[in-house]
Amino acid sequence: MLYAILCYHDENVVGCWTPDQDAAVMSKLAVVQDKLKKEGRLGPVARLLPTTAATTLRKDDPPVVLDGPYAETKEQLLGFYIVDCGNLDEALDVARDLGAANPGGAYEIRPVGLFQPGGTVT
Amino acid sequence: MTDTDTAWIDAALTSARPQAVGALLRYFRNLDTAEEAFQNASLRALKSWPQNGPPRDPAAWLIMVGRNVAIDEVRRTGRQQALPEDEAISDLDDAEDALAERLDGSHYRDDILRLLFICCHPDLPATQQIALALRIVSGLAVKQIARAFLVSEAAMEQRVTRAKARIASAGVPFETPGAVERSERLAAVAAMIYLIFNEGYSASGETSEIRKPLCEEAIRLARLLLRLFQSEPEIMGLTALLLLQHARAAARFDAAGELVLLDDQDRTLWNQKMIAEGLALIDKAIRHRRSGPYQVQAAIAALHARAAKPEDTDWAQIDLLYGTLEIMQPSPVVTLNRAVAVSKVRGPEAALQMIEPLGERLSSYFHFFGVRGAFLMQLGRNEEARVAFDRAIALANTSAEAAHIRTHLDRLIRDSQPQGTKASKK
Numbered sequence: 001m002l003y004a005i006l007c008y009h010d011e012n013v014v015g016c017w018t019p020d021q022d023a024a025v026m027s028k029l030a031v032v033q034d035k036l037k038k039e040g041r042l043g044p045v046a047r048l049l050p051t052t053a054a055t056t057l058r059k060d061d062p063p064v065v066l067d068g069p070y071a072e073t074k075e076q077l078l079g080f081y082i083v084d085c086g087n088l089d090e091a092l093d094v095a096r097d098l099g100a101a102n103p104g105g106a107y108e109i110r111p112v113g114l115f116q117p118g119g120t121v122t
Numbered sequence: 123m124t125d126t127d128t129a130w131i132d133a134a135l136t137s138a139r140p141q142a143v144g145a146l147l148r149y150f151r152n153l154d155t156a157e158e159a160f161q162n163a164s165l166r167a168l169k170s171w172p173q174n175g176p177p178r179d180p181a182a183w184l185i186m187v188g189r190n191v192a193i194d195e196v197r198r199t200g201r202q203q204a205l206p207e208d209e210a211i212s213d214l215d216d217a218e219d220a221l222a223e224r225l226d227g228s229h230y231r232d233d234i235l236r237l238l239f240i241c242c243h244p245d246l247p248a249t250q251q252i253a254l255a256l257r258i259v260s261g262l263a264v265k266q267i268a269r270a271f272l273v274s275e276a277a278m279e280q281r282v283t284r285a286k287a288r289i290a291s292a293g294v295p296f297e298t299p300g301a302v303e304r305s306e307r308l309a310a311v312a313a314m315i316y317l318i319f320n321e322g323y324s325a326s327g328e329t330s331e332i333r334k335p336l337c338e339e340a341i342r343l344a345r346l347l348l349r350l351f352q353s354e355p356e357i358m359g360l361t362a363l364l365l366l367q368h369a370r371a372a373a374r375f376d377a378a379g380e381l382v383l384l385d386d387q388d389r390t391l392w393n394q395k396m397i398a399e400g401l402a403l404i405d406k407a408i409r410h411r412r413s414g415p416y417q418v419q420a421a422i423a424a425l426h427a428r429a430a431k432p433e434d435t436d437w438a439q440i441d442l443l444y445g446t447l448e449i450m451q452p453s454p455v456v457t458l459n460r461a462v463a464v465s466k467v468r469g470p471e472a473a474l475q476m477i478e479p480l481g482e483r484l485s486s487y488f489h490f491f492g493v494r495g496a497f498l499m500q501l502g503r504n505e506e507a508r509v510a511f512d513r514a515i516a517l518a519n520t521s522a523e524a525a526h527i528r529t530h531l532d533r534l535i536r537d538s539q540p541q542g543t544k545a546s547k548k
Contacts, residue, residue: 010137013133013137014133015345016132016136016342017133018338019338021129021133049399049402053406067352068349074179
């Protein structure tokens with residue numbers, strides 16, 4: 001089954017990382033990703049720009065465009081992974097590995113219902 | 123405790139700082155007390171967080187602990203100092219404090235804005251504003267700030283102390299600001315953030331590495347401000363502008379520390395992630411159809427960022443944007459920048475005509491003579507170009523600027539030696 005691992009963190013905190021700290025976290029995460037990739041279990045991975053770059057379209061009638069992310073929360077959705085796992089325990093193991101590489105915040109693990117890999121975008 | 127643990131706590135403290143100090147300032151109405159309370163709370167956090175794990179809301183934790191420690195301190199010293207008014211320090215022992223603070227999000231936006239606004243009090247000269255903001259809001263140590271400003275620690279300490287004293291005597295507005303006042307504060311704070319950025323951006327080769335953190339800090343503050351005021355197109359413009367400028371940092375100096383002009387920069391060194399964020403923000407800002415100087419400047423920077431090669435640059439559009447900026451913010455420096463675009467679109471003759479009237483007002487401005495010399499050189503008026511370049515070198519602020527002009531002079535000499543009339547034929 002495919003699982004989405006949604007990455008939540010306080011982006012104020014992430015924004016306080018120095019470029020070196022940021023690079024260190026990314027390279028630790030790359031180790032976990034490489035392992036999953038070799039096993040053929042890693043789907044798309046995305047790191048999102050800060051929520052200040054976000055725009056929300058509320059599907060009112062007519063739809064309303066608002067600046068900022070959908071939810072004003074303490075922690076923000078900053079990125080996601082799509083990973084192939086046999087069951088929830090395996091997905092949690094992956095999340096634990098990712099968490100060890102990048103402490104703080106939380107991962108939401110959500111089974112994927114419909115997955116369309118789409119074309120290649122770069 | 124490993125390094126990652128401390129790094130995590132440092133980031134959490136830095137990130138909570140503006141909100142926590144802002145709230146403590148609202149309680150105690152005194153910058154020193156607020157800062158000290160935050161300092162004490164941070165010390166407790168360093169002891170408690172590694173053992174007990176991170177609090178769910180670090181800022182609320184720090185506010186509550188900071189308040190309690192400061193109150194204890196006042197009680198312990200036997201009320202030697204006058205206590206703040208009861209109303210300002212009410213509900214001290216309320217166990218729900220942290221929760222209430224967390225829920226009461228409406229305050230914290232004004233707390234942070236007030237804290238930033240205090241730092242750019244009109245009584246303070248720009249250098250003190252920046253120093254104070256970096257100390258109070260960003261929480262940089264005086265030593266770090268001194269290093270970035272290339273002054274001694276003692277001198278910087280004095281600058282910060284003076285700034286604080288001025289603010290204490292100037293009186294700080296604590297009432298919740300009205301809409302007009304809030305937008306005035308916002309504009310003042312935006313200007314201060316831009317100043318911080320420029321301190322880092324205008325650094326020359328040898329010091330650019332040391333001062334680069336100032337640019338990063340300015341970007342962080344701009345993002346913070348934008349998170350508080352998500353629908354302000356000018357704050358989007360400011361943030362975009364800083365990101366687009368800073369994206370070029372790695373290409374702006376060569377290995378010898380000399381300034382590399384935009385046309386000569388290795389564009390593969392530009393930071394594409396920052397450019398993407400900057401472009402996304404300017405995109406969002408334009409939708410509001412409320413233009414302003416930051417948005418226009420960001421739009422100009424965006425046109426440069428979008429050009430994969432210098433010759434792809436849309437100079438005609440840049441000329442138009444500078445024209446808009448001239449109307450919004452008339453200044454000889456803006457006209458000078460516009461002239462560079464004009465020289466690309468309509469040639470050096472037109473550009474030279476445009477800057478001739480600026481001579482008097484920019485008579486001690488390095489860039490005026492550098493640009494003027496370049497136009498004259500393009501027109502083959504080498505002798506006049508040489509005079510302008512000599513003047514530019516005399517006015518150069520950094521050795522990198524002077525070195526850059528010298529490369530022009532070298533080219534003039536090289537061009538005029540083998541066949542003296544070659545350049546004038548052009």
